[in-house]
Amino acid sequence: MDLKSRHQPPKWATRFINWYCKPKYLEDLLGDLNEYFERNLASKGFRYAQLVYVIDALKFFRSYTVKTPEFFNLITNSIMIGNYIKTSGRSLMRNKLFSFINIIGLAISMSVGLLLISFLMDLNSYDQFHENADRIYRVTNLESLKGEPEIKYPTTSLKTGKILREQVSGIEKVGILRDDFSGDVLLGNNSFPIKGFWAESSLFDIFTFPMLEGNPATALDHPYSVVLTESAANKFFGIGSAMGKAINLDSVDYQVTGIIKDIPFFSHLKFEALASLSTLEQIGVDGPDFENWTDSYSNFVFVLLKENADKRLLDSELQTIADHENQLVDPNGNSVRDIHLELLPMNEIVVGEDLARSEGLHYQVPHISTAVLWFLVSLAILVIASSCFNYTNLSLARAMRRFKEIGLRKTIGANKSQVWQQFLIEAVMISLSALFLSLILFLILKPQLINMAPGLQTLIKLDLSPKVFILFVGFALLVGVIAGVVPALIFSKVNAIDALKNVSPVKVFNPMSFRKTLMVIQYTFTLIFITTTVIGYVQYKNILEFDLGFTTENILNINMQGNKPESFMEEMRAIPEVVELSKSTIVTSIGNAWGGYMKYSSGEDSALVMTNPVDENYLNLHQYELLAGGNFKMYPVDPGSVREIIVNQELLRRFQIAGNNPEQAIGEVVTFSNHAWQDREMTIVGVIRDFHYGKIDNQIEPVAFMFWTPENPLMINAKILPGDIQGTLGRIKEAWNKVDPSHPFQASFYKDAIEQAYSELSVMIKIIGFLSILAISIASMGLFGMVVYTTETKVKEVGIRKVMGASSLNLIFLLAKDFIWLLSVSAFVALPLTYLFFERYILTNFPYHEPVRLFELFAGLIAVILIAFLMIGSQTIKASQTNPAKVLKSE
């Protein structure tokens, strides 16, 4: 019978039958299958026998064999639930410290979960109000400059829209939305700012923006028509009387041809007005070439696909169109720019891949990248897991006290699943009471999160809807189950005889190694969090104080908003605290860019060069370091006669001018083209030391300064005296109001602008910092619970040792050594991981970063160790100071 004992039917199949089969049929059915198995084993071999057994096990899953929940059990269960709740409540009350740690820990971490859930729900509800949301796509432009990686833009050309409408099958509607129908509407003597788009009537077929008055099919067909949102119309004309009236914007009259309902908050397109796109053709604001294939930085093209459109066919059609158009633009095929088209589903606009933001696009699409989202989700999960670990750990540690109870329950007739249910119910009870606390925390934290960054205010609301609330409760149940499942499983396996025979639970099951593992994981997470915060914060501070190559101290940049500078500058000079003034087109180093194409020798390709048209005082005011040459000598007013440029060292390197020698580069001539002028010949009159024109995550690029002429936008840079900054600002504001009373004063200090430019980083650091504080407090609470438990169980040992003459220090070491060991294991894992993470992945994005220092790496560890020692110390000192006589007397 050797063969038989080795070859058994697959256990899991047997277990499966055990699980589903009514007890009445179970035995003879298993017997029958076993008989068949042996028969097949003898005749056809082991594999075949196994296979047949498994198939039969599945085949016997029938209506007459399957267990129905027995009425009796249901009744006992529902009666027992009352009892479970009662005993759980009692045990919660008995162990106040443990319950407190568990509930508070879970509540803190769950509030993070709640924030995350409502955040995700908000993001998920974007653009869902459109009836055809799943068929709406936006055209993405994929541009590749020669030899450079492809860049994706959310915008495309007007031409793309027109071609799609005429040539492509599978598309039901095409709608073009052009950026920036905005300005100040003049109505009588009042002016109201307005924000909107140039648009077509077809957009109303694609999107669901219900029209209250007017005909959506034709509202935007004629030039000089405008559709207003309800609240904009009411603002301009009072309630219900806007139709047919005219609004005046930039001295053009637009007739109101429609009123739509206000745009829902969760729309990625937000506007007050839509003006007919055909107007642009009439007034031709953007010059003759705005219908070109390559003029692609201002137009959103939306398409509504047909119900059964073949996406792959469409993609290939788009490819053909793009190839054809590229060919038309540049028949020789050596074009600098290659453009391809892609369709982006509307639900990937807000949450999805990061797209490039083209300069000059005014509309800021609300967006969060998938990577950032996943990062946040995983951080939140780590914090939640940490508090679940606490629960698991502390429940297992408490096992001793519940052991007898389980034994008794089992003796009286509770089966495994009932014990199991009891402990799960207990965990769920705790998580539900934690939910209550965490809801309060959620309401406190919500405004903090929303106000953390200006971008978040327009992105999310975090409102509590019934749907969100149901998700919260579901989440609490899930957390309870996750936290309680391990203790429940372990307790349900307890053998009643062992439990009642006074065998120590440690001998019956030894969850110590499991608990240690959980603690190590928990502390590893915590250390990673806190070290990341410290390193991130230090790096962020480094970035803010980075030496950009010029000074930003006490410089106020004032946006002239289209006003002529002369009278304002006159007013400014009259203020004694304003020491110096200069003009520039943009503020550099905060992510702005202003470019053109430069060519040095005729044979070479032209290359993109960053510029900033400035006046003769700019370099001085910002203390740029001139290496050779001097300042501008000519002060032209007409862009055609600008002939002097001042360049940086990188530009010399890029074009190989005069062997990189600044002295010899003076007097060299380059040609420069931008939107204002083609092929100007310019002479290098000065060379300055390299500085950071872009943000610090960019490499230093070739930069050229040239003289500011009035067709450029204008920022006034004012150097002001430190001291009474508020007073000075007030005076400057007064000066502004004299010059332009209708527009609010727009100015910011250079330092603040830089801080603003890296606000994403600061938001990230704040979030991680906040989470790391949570993580560390949760982990500390867990540790505290464990220390209390350990000292309690070792109180006799401590007493005996004391009697034998051990010193307090000895005792502290005895009690603390386990925890120190665990902490060192965590540190050993966490610190190198964090270090590598920063060096390999994060800091590689910042080519000019400072290296991570040892102090930053260990600061978190030291903090964690200090807190741990505080807790271990307080408990062990308490234990070692108790009178041994008292402890040992009671036996």
Place this chain on the structure above:
Amino acid sequence: MKGTNIGEFEELVLLTVAALMEDAYSVSVCDELSEHTGRTVKLGVVHAVLNRLEEKGLLKSELGEATKSRGGKRKRFYQLTIQGKNALVQAKEMRDQLWERIPTVNWSKI
């Protein structure tokens, strides 16, 4: 009359149980049937039919003694009840009556 109306396969199973006497349990019924009908009879089918017949009250069953084979599991032995026997007899009588109605002359023509 639900209890006494039985299908063809049910009749075969009942007959086999009756024929096997003391030794009628699912596997043996299955083997016997396969042997006599010449078609492969699946255990699952037999098991289901035995169960149905028991529910109809045509069969009764009890568990046998434990043995070392079958993984130590007991067999469930089936026996005909009075109703079961009646059902079989009734079925046979019905057939006999029909047989008798066929005139011999007619029979030989086919």
